[in-house]
Amino acid sequence: MLKYIMKRILMLLPVLIGVSFIVFFIVNLAPGDPARIIAGVETDEETVERIREDLGFNKTVVERYGIYMWKALQGDLGTSYYSNKTVIEAFMERIPNTLLLGFWSVVFGLIISMPVGIISAIKQYSIFDNLGMVLALTGISIPSFWLGILAILLFSLKLQLLPSGGNEFWYSVILPSITNGTQMMALMTRMTRSSMLEVIRQDYIMTARAKGLDEKTVVLKHALRNALIPVVTTAGNFLIMMIGSAVVTETIFSWPGVGRLIVESISKRDLNMVVGCVILITFIISIINLVIDLIYVLIDPKIRSSYGIMKG
Amino acid sequence: MNFKNAENRSQVYETWRRLKKSRTAVIGLILIFILVTVAIIAPLLYDYNNDIIKQNIKERMQKPSLAHPFGTDEFGRDILGRIIYGARISLIIGVTSCLLCGSIGIILGVVAAYYGGMIENVIMRFSDILMAIPSILLAIVIVAAFGVNLFNIIIAVGVATIPQYIRITRASVLTVINQEYIEAAHSIGAKTPRILFRHILTNCFAPIMVQATLRIATVIAEAASLSFLGLGVPAPTPEWGAMLAGGRAYMREYPHLVLFPGLAIAFTILSLNLIGDGLRDALDPKLKK
Numbered sequence: 001m002l003k004y005i006m007k008r009i010l011m012l013l014p015v016l017i018g019v020s021f022i023v024f025f026i027v028n029l030a031p032g033d034p035a036r037i038i039a040g041v042e043t044d045e046e047t048v049e050r051i052r053e054d055l056g057f058n059k060t061v062v063e064r065y066g067i068y069m070w071k072a073l074q075g076d077l078g079t080s081y082y083s084n085k086t087v088i089e090a091f092m093e094r095i096p097n098t099l100l101l102g103f104w105s106v107v108f109g110l111i112i113s114m115p116v117g118i119i120s121a122i123k124q125y126s127i128f129d130n131l132g133m134v135l136a137l138t139g140i141s142i143p144s145f146w147l148g149i150l151a152i153l154l155f156s157l158k159l160q161l162l163p164s165g166g167n168e169f170w171y172s173v174i175l176p177s178i179t180n181g182t183q184m185m186a187l188m189t190r191m192t193r194s195s196m197l198e199v200i201r202q203d204y205i206m207t208a209r210a211k212g213l214d215e216k217t218v219v220l221k222h223a224l225r226n227a228l229i230p231v232v233t234t235a236g237n238f239l240i241m242m243i244g245s246a247v248v249t250e251t252i253f254s255w256p257g258v259g260r261l262i263v264e265s266i267s268k269r270d271l272n273m274v275v276g277c278v279i280l281i282t283f284i285i286s287i288i289n290l291v292i293d294l295i296y297v298l299i300d301p302k303i304r305s306s307y308g309i310m311k312g
Numbered sequence: 313m314n315f316k317n318a319e320n321r322s323q324v325y326e327t328w329r330r331l332k333k334s335r336t337a338v339i340g341l342i343l344i345f346i347l348v349t350v351a352i353i354a355p356l357l358y359d360y361n362n363d364i365i366k367q368n369i370k371e372r373m374q375k376p377s378l379a380h381p382f383g384t385d386e387f388g389r390d391i392l393g394r395i396i397y398g399a400r401i402s403l404i405i406g407v408t409s410c411l412l413c414g415s416i417g418i419i420l421g422v423v424a425a426y427y428g429g430m431i432e433n434v435i436m437r438f439s440d441i442l443m444a445i446p447s448i449l450l451a452i453v454i455v456a457a458f459g460v461n462l463f464n465i466i467i468a469v470g471v472a473t474i475p476q477y478i479r480i481t482r483a484s485v486l487t488v489i490n491q492e493y494i495e496a497a498h499s500i501g502a503k504t505p506r507i508l509f510r511h512i513l514t515n516c517f518a519p520i521m522v523q524a525t526l527r528i529a530t531v532i533a534e535a536a537s538l539s540f541l542g543l544g545v546p547a548p549t550p551e552w553g554a555m556l557a558g559g560r561a562y563m564r565e566y567p568h569l570v571l572f573p574g575l576a577i578a579f580t581i582l583s584l585n586l587i588g589d590g591l592r593d594a595l596d597p598k599l600k601k
Contacts (some may be wrong), residue, residue, distance in 0.1 A: 020439035023453055030457035137589075141582035144534045145540045145553070146574035149560060157564045244446030248537050262449065263541055266456040278453060282444050 001054040005294060012286055018070075019282045020275075024068060028061045028273050077276035082268055089277030091258060095284070097167060098257035102242050104173050105181030109238075113185045117192025121200060122219060132189065139186025144245050148252040173255075180249040184238050188231060196227040225246075232273035232296055236289040241254065243285055327518065330594035337590020343583035350401040358393035365389070365548040373566050383568045386558060391568070394550035395576045401551050402580060404462070405535045414524055417477020422508055424478065424517040425485035436482075439475035447472030451534055455543045462545055469534040473527045480523045484516035490532030518595035522588055529584035536577050552577045 035052035042142040052058050056067065071078070077087040155175060156164035163172050174247055199205065200223050208218045247259030254260070265273035331337050350357075358364055368388035376383045382391035412574060424435040442450070447469075454468035488494065497507050536553030538544045545551045552573045559569025 014437060015441050015444050019444055020438070022441060023445070026453055027457045028460075137582065137585060138578075141529075141585055142578050143536060143574070143581070146570075146577060147558060149556065149563065149570050149574065153563055153567055153570070240444075240446050244448045247446070247448050247452070248541065251541060264454065266452060267542070268495055269456075271457075274453060274456065278449050281446070281449070285446070286444055288365065 004297070008066045008290055008293065012290060015286060016279075016283055020069065020072070020279045021065065023275050023278050024065050025061065027275050028064065048278060072279075077279070080265075080273050081270045087273055088280075090261060090273065091277055091280050094258045094261045095280075097255060098246055098250070098259060098281075099244065100173065101176055101180060101246055101255060101257060102239070104177035105184065105242055105246075106238075108177050108181040109185035109188055113188035113192055117189045118196055118219065118224065118227075120189070120193045121196035124197065129193075132193070136186040136189040136193075139182045139189075142182065144179050144183060145248050145252055147182055148175070148249060151175045151179055152252070165252075167256055176249050176253045176255050179252070180242065180245055183245065184242060188238070191231050191234070192227065195230045196223060199223045199227045229300060232292075235292050239288060239292075240285055243281060324517070327521075327591070327594055329454035331590055335595055336586045337594065340382045340583045340586025340590060344587065347399055347580060347583065351403055354400060355394045357396060358390070358427050360397065363390055364550055373562065373569075375566070376568055382572045383566070385555065385569055386562055390556070391572050394519055394555060395552065395572060397504065398550040398552045398573070398576065399580070400554065401462075401545055401549065402532045402535065402577075404506070405466050405469065406532040409466045409473070409531050410524055410528050412466065413470035413474050414477050414520075414527070417474040418481045418513070418520060421478040421481025422485055422513060425489060425509060426504075426512070432482075433595040435478060439478045442472065443475045445472075447530075448534060448537060451538055452496075452541070452543060455538060460543055460546055465538060467534055469531045469538065472534075473531060476523060476527060477520070480514060480519050484519045485512055488512055488515045499547065518591075522592045522595065525584055525588040525591060529581045529588070532584075533550060533577065533581055 005024045022128060035048050035055065035057050044054055059067075068078070075088065079086050083090075116132045116135070120129040123129055152164045152175065155162045162175050163169060164175075166172060200219075205218060205223055208222045209215075213222075243259075246255075246257060247262060249255065250259040251263050258281055262274055262277050265271075265277070319425040331341075366389070368384075370388060371380075371384050372386055372388040374380055380390050380392065382395065385391055385394065386500050420435050420439075424432040450472050451465075451468040454471065456465055458464045458468075492554075494507060494511060502511070535544065536551070536556075539551045539553035540557045542557065544554050546553065555573035556570050558568070559573070563570045
């Protein structure tokens with residue numbers, strides 16, 4: 001098992017290096033003189049030159065990437081161009097909020113998608129199934145920023161039930177997480193339904209019924225466990241989707257997370273912050289993905305044996 | 313059976329025959345047909361300079377009426393007209409990025425599956441890296457770095473779809489590559505590119521089509537998110553996401569400003585999803601009759 005974990009961590013490294021490489025180069029190969037942008041249009045050439053030297057913009061991109069990575073390995077992703085905060089400080093301040101939002105979005109997604117998906121499958125082609133699938137299709141098709149705006153319009157402006165932004169109260173998270181979680185909820189509902197439909201037709205389910213087990217045990221204990229495998233396997237993709245859509249959700253609801261930090265930094269052209277945050281967020285997603293992978297290797301005997309690590 | 317008949321029963325024909333039977337797909341196709349038609353004849357309905365981008369403060373914030381079925385926006389411009397012209401932008405972004413990035417992804421996928429080994433490894437790791445970055449962040453970084461214009465937006469929202477095409481193409485090529493007719497093609501001396509594109513790729517058509525339809529939908533949604541964040545096609549070009557962002561400040565009194573552009577986006581994505589779903593069902597070998 002330890003060997004497998006080590007192997008997975010080693011596989012992670014090239015991906016992270018690749019991500020940092022791509023993001024760094026996109027930002028640094030862009031046209032425009034970053035020193036000039038930081039200094040502003042009216043500053044004289046001498047000051048611009050000094051900034052250029054201070055921040056190392058006079059070196060080639062490859063050299064700068066080397067220096068950047070060398071410092072990154074020592075835990076230094078540079079400082080914001082505008083405040084004295086380091087990128088890591090600013091990121092750490094914001095990431096708990098993004099993770100909180102992500103967590104509640106997933107909870108919302110699960111609470112709705114699991115029962116709807118299961119019941120739709122058991123009662124295929126019933127009214128409930130049809131309504132559930134219409135709901136899922138709508139959820140997939142509504143862009144999150146529109147949903148967020150409609151939610152603010154209805155619950156904050158018209159009914160004045162929930163705050164339209166910020167993170168001051170415990171219930172501030174409700175609207176953002178519903179907005180952020182809807183698309184995932186819809187996808188998960190469909191996946192649960194279709195994978196449940198496949199499982200429920202298998203022989204071992206018939207055996208379970210023939211044994212005289214009641215329907216609840218058959219569905220929840222026998223069918224659901226296998227039906228959930230494809231859903232859990234794609235949990236990592238959902239997570240990437242979730243953090244990605246958080247960028248938009250956080251902007252709508254002025255939620256103080258990393259996504260909003262990135263959008264703010266882009267409008268200020270604080271590129272150091274942008275590069276650092278994107279790399280760090282990808283890093284965190286990869287770590288969480290790795291943990292999810294390891295967990296289901298542990299719980300699912302089928303996957304465990306396919307990796308040849310039965311003996312743990 | 314003659315040869316002409318055999319030709320008629322090609323995979324494309326077969327797909328179409330089954331697609332027609334799917335109610336959802338037909339609804340989706342009709343909706344998209346309406347959308348494309350309206351987008352094409354837009355200049356006949358509205359004059360771009362006078363109705364779409366010229367500000368008319370006297371008529372600002374009008375509620376829906378006969379003259380302006382969807383009302384007017386904060387600059388007095390007709391919202392229906394702007395939505396119709398906005399459809400052009402969205403469709404151009406969706407289709408171009410699909411053609412461009414889809415081709416790149418498909419070629420890389422075929423190459424990875426056909427050559428295997430080191431080449432495959434490099435291509436697949438490259439796609440892992442692209443997939444590790446949330447797509448909207450990648451798009452934001454690209455647009456922020458290279459500037460906001462239509463071409464950059466198309467690239468920005470398209471790049472993140474490349475790995476999806478690579479994976480789906482590679483997987484489906486791998487299922488046909490070892491079949492006997494490929495061996496037969498080799499043995500009669502067919503050249504590699506011909507085998508790849510004439511024999512292998514045509515048989516991977518189904519899953520790639522499904523993927524492409526669904527990717528156009530995500531790309532359109534993503535481009536709208538970009539403009540919602542202020543990183544989209546520059547004003548005053550009508551774009552759905554930007555219309556939403558602009559109307560947001562006034563939505564308490566004038567909800568129609570945010571209602572209709574959002575509906576347009578949802579409508580487009582819904583139609584594409586309906587087609588995608590229908591296609592998938594039509595092409596699913598398990599449901600074949």
